[in-house]
Amino acid sequence: MKKIRHYPFLIVMVILILGISFINLIKKDTDFSEMENRYLAQKPELTLGNILDSSFGTQYETYVNEQFIFRNQWIGGKAITETLLGKQENNGVIKGKNGYLFNKQLNIDKQLKKNVKAIRDFGKNTNTKTYVSIVPNSYDILKDYLPKGTPNIDQEALIEQSYETLKEEKKITNIKLDNTLKEHKNEYIYYRTDHHWTTLGAYYGYLQFCKEQGLTPVDINSLTAHNVDNFYGTYDSKYKGIGIKPDTITYYQRPIEKMVIGNEEKSGLYDLEKTKVRDKYAMFLHGNNPISIIYSKENEQNQGKKLLLLKDSYGNSMIPYLTYNYQEIYVVDLRYYSDSISKLIEDKGIQTTFILYNFDTMMTDNHFYRLSR
């Protein structure tokens, strides 16, 4: 055994591996990963059933992987190594100029065509006026900031094609945002570290929506702005590299009558508790819920007007402005709402439907079939 000191490498490695194994064994498991915004796998229970269908093996391996000691540090180390290797991307997020992070999107999902057709059919069958807007994602508008030769798909063309399909139904009005957003591309209309548009970007979308309908928009300068600093969004969660500056969320107070989510009643549009956690964007509209009903304070503009808004989370930062023009807004997230839409329209006497999605959700989400319920 004396000889063992002649093998320093072996000694170091054995201590390292045994040490890590041992610490992993005794350390307490983590429940929730804030960075990833999800619960981590816990130790699976051993049963005869899950051994035989080999699900135990998979579950246990996931558990070992996700509970690995110093998880965030390893992940950060990998991200830095990638940067040192000259990579401009990590975990499917591309780092562009001016601190902007972008989604890497290489292929066109077949779901897009299905979704657009589902919307067209909905427009045909409903009695409301239907407005549709597909919001381009940041990499489409901020093309100048992308690394040279970025192989992303041509969102602009795909959105245009989708509008062509929608136009086949005369009762649908397309609200095209590409040009508006491009005109303002030097302003802070997209978050650098998150996949959403900012409240300013949403405001330009709102202006376009009002213009198409002939509504008088609320003046953004008349609203009181509040800032939430230090926002690291979802792109940053994935990218994890160094040298990323945080975003600032600006939100505008809009006094409302009340907001009803399920059986709960809220007095305001924002969940300010969320400004303290990592996932700050969830402050808008108290996150994504199946259906929320917003009752605005009555004014000359919105008297008696009712809007059905079918949306993803991009919509959450536009709704505060819409309260100025609609007295009742029925905000529905098709991903979580499974009741009949036509019945909702009929029961509530809704006159206008606005379908507002960002391109990414429009292309990949598979809940649009619920429109026909």
Next chain:
Amino acid sequence: MLFSSLLFIFQFLPVFFIIYYLSPIRFRNLILFLASVFFYAWGEPRFVILILISILINYIAGIFIERYDRNEKIRVTILVLSIIYNIGTLMFFKYFNFIIENINYIFKGDISFIDIPLPLGISFYTFQIMSYTIDVYRRDTKAERSYINLGAYLCMFPQLIAGPIVVYTQVSKELRKRSYYLKDIEKGLRIFILGLGSKVLIANNVGGLWDDMAQIGYANISMPLAWLGLLSFSLQIYFDFNGYSLMAIGLGKMLGFDFPQNFNFPYISKSVTEYWRRWHITLSTWFKEYLYIPLGGNRKGKLRTYINLFIVWSVTGLWHGASWNFIFWGIYFFVLLSLEKLFLKKWLEKNVILSRIYTILAILLGWMIFAITELENIKIYFGRLFSFSISEDWIYYLRNYGMILVIGILFSTPFLKKWYDKQANKILCNILLLVIFLLSIAYLVDAAYNPFLYFRF
């Protein structure tokens, strides 16, 4: 369970080695056997029985072939029966649906497929166990009297799933008696880490470029990107496969076994003939020993030699997967090897530079046929290679993958190994290996990193 997983490195390995080295030497084969069965069962509990039966049948076949040593008829019968079983199970599990697909296509039939997953490592262990029975028949080795030893040989977890293909005669002595030196354990550990790094840091990384090709769609890529893609796949498959072999060889060393080398810098070859002496050596050797030579090799005239080569290379292709592109890939190499045998080799030997360019091109195009399963897509990809369309996409990929491609190319040549072997004081090498190990762990942890975007809102 994969070697390149946190579960294997930080749970299976420590526990196994502690038990293995603390127990008396006479129990070690049993421990190795049981641990290997556990290792196999982890991912595939249903098919453990299949491999155990395979061991049993060949175990009995070996003993009976030896017992009826004087009766050629019985010997042959037993051998043939064992081969029918071995090949039969392989055919059933690996090629059944492929055969049906082709029958349906030719006869416009509508026979339904069976829903059976491919048992892990079946291509590898079937070849290994066949080598055993054939060698007993050829009287190259004595029949193994201990089921545990034979089981430990076949199931041995280092080489169970992805080779190298270790034939029984190579390890039969070590199965009975092997020596354990700290020197070997340390050396094994080094080789293991090198293999881990090959797989996790290089193969997985350059693999990202190749995966993107399919995502973008082969029809949409520029000509430079098409070549970059092929280069990245070539590096990916080499570092993946060689990485696995190295990890296996390293683990073998730590257990007291000497496994044969499987790759010897194949990409520096100056001809395709040389390439196949350097690539997946244990497989080529197996086919030579147990197919080419029994068919008559080159001893039955020129025509028969080429027919034999054709058979061997078609089967080699088919061994890699139940799909036509693999068969074409095999035949592609048959054609090149035949041309070299006929006249090309003499010419290549005179031309050092051209011969390398020719070989690299031949290998790259070969990987195209290998990597793309649908013939239609192979045609499209081939078209892109000579499309002279030069858009900007390759700039992005060169910028992002240039460095790792250079590192991959560098490690494909023997330069670094020569440097490594020259170091008398290994401190620098040790630090380098430690860094490779830590980085591999970081990449493995990151692979399980999965930010939930809630979702995409």
